[in-house]
Amino acid sequence: MKPLGPIPAGYGAIDGELAVAGRKASELVEQAGRTPLFVYSRELVEQRVADLRAALPERVALHYAVKANPFAPLLAAMTGLVDGFDIASGGELEMVRAAGIDPARISFAGPGKRDAELEAAIAARVTLNLESEGEAARALTLADRLGVVPKLAVRVNPDFDLKGSGMKMGGGAKPFGVDAERVPALVRTILGAGADWQGFHIFAGSQALDAAAIADTQAQTIALAARLSREVGQPLAKCNLGGGFGIPYFPGDVPLDLAAVGAALGERLAQLPADLAETRFCIELGRYLVGEAGVYLTRIVDRKVSHGETYLVTDGGLHHQLAASGNFGTVVRRNYPVAIANRFDAPVEEEASVVGCLCTPLDRLADKAGFPRAEVGDLVAVFCAGAYGASASPAMFLGQGPAAELLV
Numbered sequence: 001m002k003p004l005g006p007i008p009a010g011y012g013a014i015d016g017e018l019a020v021a022g023r024k025a026s027e028l029v030e031q032a033g034r035t036p037l038f039v040y041s042r043e044l045v046e047q048r049v050a051d052l053r054a055a056l057p058e059r060v061a062l063h064y065a066v067k068a069n070p071f072a073p074l075l076a077a078m079t080g081l082v083d084g085f086d087i088a089s090g091g092e093l094e095m096v097r098a099a100g101i102d103p104a105r106i107s108f109a110g111p112g113k114r115d116a117e118l119e120a121a122i123a124a125r126v127t128l129n130l131e132s133e134g135e136a137a138r139a140l141t142l143a144d145r146l147g148v149v150p151k152l153a154v155r156v157n158p159d160f161d162l163k164g165s166g167m168k169m170g171g172g173a174k175p176f177g178v179d180a181e182r183v184p185a186l187v188r189t190i191l192g193a194g195a196d197w198q199g200f201h202i203f204a205g206s207q208a209l210d211a212a213a214i215a216d217t218q219a220q221t222i223a224l225a226a227r228l229s230r231e232v233g234q235p236l237a238k239c240n241l242g243g244g245f246g247i248p249y250f251p252g253d254v255p256l257d258l259a260a261v262g263a264a265l266g267e268r269l270a271q272l273p274a275d276l277a278e279t280r281f282c283i284e285l286g287r288y289l290v291g292e293a294g295v296y297l298t299r300i301v302d303r304k305v306s307h308g309e310t311y312l313v314t315d316g317g318l319h320h321q322l323a324a325s326g327n328f329g330t331v332v333r334r335n336y337p338v339a340i341a342n343r344f345d346a347p348v349e350e351e352a353s354v355v356g357c358l359c360t361p362l363d364r365l366a367d368k369a370g371f372p373r374a375e376v377g378d379l380v381a382v383f384c385a386g387a388y389g390a391s392a393s394p395a396m397f398l399g400q401g402p403a404a405e406l407l408v
C-alpha cells in the first residue's frame with residue numbers, strides 16, 4: 001500500500017462524514033447540485049491569515065497571489081483579509097476589478113504582458129512589476145500616449161534561489177525579471193522618464209517547507225534590495241520580498257514553522273541599512289493562504305477490478321486536479337491526501353486506486369492507497385485543493401468542462 005498525504009488541520013466528521021465549516025460533504029454537494037465540486041472554507045482562510053498576522057512583523061504587508069485561486073467569492077472574501085493582490089494577466093486584472101478591489105492595492109507581474117494588458121493596467125493605476133527592459137519601454141510609450149504617470153516597479157531576477165523549493169523562480173537564466181546587475185540602469189531610465197517609481201519585486205521560489213531556507217532567502221533578498229537601491233541612489237519605497245511558503249501535500253511533509261520565519265524576518269528588519277529605513281515590505285502568498293482551505297469532492301461512478309487491483313472510478317479527475325494527479329511539475333508521482341468523504345471515520349479495509357473519468361493512464365487521484373471499502377455513489381475528497389486546482393487544470397480536456405465551486 002502506498003501512503004497518502006497528511007489531511008490538513010481543521011477538518012472533522014459529522015455522523016462519520018467529512019465536514020467542511022460544520023457542514024457535511026453530502027449537504028454541500030446537494031447545495032451545489034452536482035459533482036465534481038470544489039469547496040473552499042472561509043473560516044480556514046481567515047484562520048491562516050490570522051496565523052500569518054500573528055507570526056510576521058507588523059511592518060510586512062500581506063499580498064494574495066491571485067493565480068492560486070481566482071474564484072470570485074473567494075476574491076471578495078480576501079478583500080477584507082489581505083493588504084494587496086498580485087495578478088499575472090489581463091484576465092486576472094478583470095477578475096480583481098470585478099471583485100471591487102481598489103487598483104491601488106494591485107500589482108501586475110508576469111512575463112509576456114501584451115500591450116493591451118499593459119494599457120489596461122496603466123489606465124487603472126495598477127503597479128506594473130516590469131519583467132524586462134523591452135516591457136519597460138513599451139509601458140513608458142503606452143503611458144505617454146494615455147497621458148498617465150505609470151506606477152512602475154522592477155522585478156529582479158535574483159542571483160540566488162529558494163533552497164528546497166518545489167519551483168525555482170530565481171538564480172541563473174530565467175524568463176522572469178531583470179538580471180540584478182542590469183537593474184540599476186533600468187531604474188535610472190524609469191526615473192528619468194518621470195514615472196512613479198514603486199520599488200522592487202524579488203521572487204525566488206515556491207512551495208518551500210523549510211523555515212531556515214525561507215529565512216535565508218529573505219535575508220538575501222533584503223541585502224540585494226539594499227545593494228540595488230544604493231546603486232540607484234534613491235531610498236526604496238517598496239520591496240516585495242516574494243513568498244514561497246509551502247504546504248504539506250505528500251506523505252512525510254512537515255508543515256512550515258511559521259513562527260521561525262516570522263522571528264527571523266523580525267530580526268532582519270530590526271537591522272535594516274539606512275537605504276531601506278522607510279521601505280514598505282510585503283510578501284506575496286498563494287497556496288499558503290488558500291491551498292489547505294479547499295477540498296475537491298468527486299463521486300464514485302464505478303468500482304472495478306483488473307488483474308487483482310481495485311479501481312474506484314470517479315466523475316472527476318486531472319481535468320480539475322492536474323497537480324493531485326502528479327502532472328503539474330512533479331518528478332515522482334506521490335499521493336495527495338485523499339479520503340472517502342462519507343466514510344471519513346471508517347478504518348482502512350482495502351487497497352484501491354482512485355482514478356478519474358478521462359481516457360488516459362495519467363488520470364489517477366490516488367495510487368494503490370488504503371481506504372475503507374467504497375461503493376458506487378460514495379464521495380471521494382481530495383484535500384489541498386484550494387490552490388492550483390480549478391485554475392490550473394485543463395477543464396476542457398475530453399469536453400468535461402469546469403467543476404462546481406462553493407465558498408462556505
Ligand SMILES: *Cc1c(COP(=O)(O)O)cnc(C)c1O
Pocket residue numbers: 065067068086109203206207242243244245284285286287288387
Ligand atoms: C505563482 C507566484 C506566487 C504564488 O506562489 P505560491 O507558491 O502559490 O505561494 C507568488 N509570486 C509570484 C511572482 C508567482 O509567480
